Amino acid sequence: MPSVPRPEQATEQSTEQATGQATEQPTEHPTRVRPDDLHAFMTATLRAEGVPDADAQLLSDTLVVAELWGHASHGALRLPWYIERLRSGAMRTVTDVATVTDSGAVVVLDGRDGIGQVITNHAVDLGVERAKAHGVSAIGVRNSGHFGTAAYFTRRAADAGCVAFLATNASAAMAAWGGRTKSIGTNPWSIAAPAGRHGVVVMDLANTAVARGKLYLAKERGTSIPDGWAADAQGHPTTDPAAGIEGLILPMAGPKGYVIAFLMDVLAGVLTGSSFGADVGGPYEPGRRSGAGHLLLTVDVAVMGDPREFSARMETLVDRTRGGEPAGWASEILTPGELEDRNRARHEREGILLAAHTWASLATLAEQTGTTLPPAAQGADTDSTY
Numbered sequence: 001m002p003s004v005p006r007p008e009q010a011t012e013q014s015t016e017q018a019t020g021q022a023t024e025q026p027t028e029h030p031t032r033v034r035p036d037d038l039h040a041f042m043t044a045t046l047r048a049e050g051v052p053d054a055d056a057q058l059l060s061d062t063l064v065v066a067e068l069w070g071h072a073s074h075g076a077l078r079l080p081w082y083i084e085r086l087r088s089g090a091m092r093t094v095t096d097v098a099t100v101t102d103s104g105a106v107v108v109l110d111g112r113d114g115i116g117q118v119i120t121n122h123a124v125d126l127g128v129e130r131a132k133a134h135g136v137s138a139i140g141v142r143n144s145g146h147f148g149t150a151a152y153f154t155r156r157a158a159d160a161g162c163v164a165f166l167a168t169n170a171s172a173a174m175a176a177w178g179g180r181t182k183s184i185g186t187n188p189w190s191i192a193a194p195a196g197r198h199g200v201v202v203m204d205l206a207n208t209a210v211a212r213g214k215l216y217l218a219k220e221r222g223t224s225i226p227d228g229w230a231a232d233a234q235g236h237p238t239t240d241p242a243a244g245i246e247g248l249i250l251p252m253a254g255p256k257g258y259v260i261a262f263l264m265d266v267l268a269g270v271l272t273g274s275s276f277g278a279d280v281g282g283p284y285e286p287g288r289r290s291g292a293g294h295l296l297l298t299v300d301v302a303v304m305g306d307p308r309e310f311s312a313r314m315e316t317l318v319d320r321t322r323g324g325e326p327a328g329w330a331s332e333i334l335t336p337g338e339l340e341d342r343n344r345a346r347h348e349r350e351g352i353l354l355a356a357h358t359w360a361s362l363a364t365l366a367e368q369t370g371t372t373l374p375p376a377a378q379g380a381d382t383d384s385t386y
């Protein structure tokens with residue numbers, strides 16, 4: 001089967017800021033699609049590769065939701081990467097999670113090289129169920145894979161009335177502070193909590209200046225990257241996403257980003273019995289099994305006190321924070337997760353913009369699998385998150 005074009009093959013240079021805004025005009029026009037059409041296309045493509053319907057629906061939903069949130073680095077551009085991994089056998093099409101140990105509030109699962117999103121979704125169902133039964137739960141996951149955005153899963157637990165923490169390890173992207181060898185992943189983590197009439201508050205971040213996916217996205221869009229994101233293989237600062245991917249992604253907040261990433265690897269990889277450090281394979285490597293591990297900690301809000309009181313306290317915190325005086329450089333103050341909620345509402349109305357290279361990759365997949373590309377939707381070919 002012919003291979004799908006990968007972002008490494010893009011030739012233009014590119015740029016994206018931490019807000020997700022491009023600082024240069026990409027050279028080719030993006031295509032706008034409706035979220036439902038994109039979901040249907042992705043699901044059909046995954047089913048054609050042998051992924052069971054429910055799992056194909058879920059994986060597609062995680063990718064579309066990432067696009068809706070404005071995290072295109074974790075959206076449609078990843079479908080060809082996941083499919084290459086399914087084709088190589090590095091990731092199994094049929095996910096079959098095994099239980100390693102079960103002591104009630106604490107469970108260790110083995111994802112057996114299945115689809116990371118499907119495995120993690122299963123962990124969330126179990127984590128919420130056990131937190132409701134015991135007040136708290138800890139679900140360790142080993143031999144999983146890249147699960148996309150962590151907040152997709154912590155938000156689900158928060159919607160069920162729990163506060164949740166989820167960490168994963170990831171393939172090596174940064175050096176230990178003071179080192180020059182790629183040895184530690186971006187190792188993102190998310191915490192989400194229900195917030196009464198405000199829905200959910202959630203943080204979700206990689207411990208690097210940005211997720212490495214944003215460098216791949218910059219390549220895909222044909223723009224350069226801001227200073228401070230990456231260093232090339234010689235350790236020199238670079239604005240070339242390709243050089244940054246070959247070199248090192250820089251930690252967020254200097255040594256603090258490094259030590260947090262290290263400890264997330266302890267929680268997600270070492271503690272759970274999964275791979276850790278440079279032994280974790282990445283989604284960008286078609287033939288290498290992942291071995292990524294995750295740790296999900298869930299607290300049922302009701303175990304600490306009256307959930308109505310918790311909601312009222314959360315609403316007060318959110319209201320006070322949003323009502324603060326903006327700094328001179330800002331027009332308003334957002335609470336954690338609000339940016340993604342706003343982006344989602346807008347993208348649901350206006351549709352999602354896909355980079356020209358991403359669209360070409362999807363067209364190749366459509367040809368290979370006999371599926372039909374989503375129709376192009378009307379709308380401008382610019383967007384504040386593009």
Ligand SMILES: NC(=O)c1ccc[n+]([C@@H]2O[C@H](COP(=O)([O-])OP(=O)(O)OC[C@H]3O[C@@H](n4cnc5c(N)ncnc54)[C@H](O)[C@@H]3O)[C@@H](O)[C@H]2O)c1
Pocket residue numbers: 018071074146147148149150151168169170186187188189202203204205206207208209210211212213214334335336337338339340
């Ligand atoms: N599965 C993996 O291996 C993996 C690896 C790396 C990253 N990721 C995912 O990539 C995604 C992006 O990560 P990132 O580190 O680039 O995130 P980011 O830098 O875009 O955002 C970090 C956090 O800051 C918040 N934020 C940003 N601007 C804000 C503002 N103006 N006001 C209030 N809050 C604001 C965001 O909501 C988010 O919680 C995450 O979903 C992460 O889980 C996954």
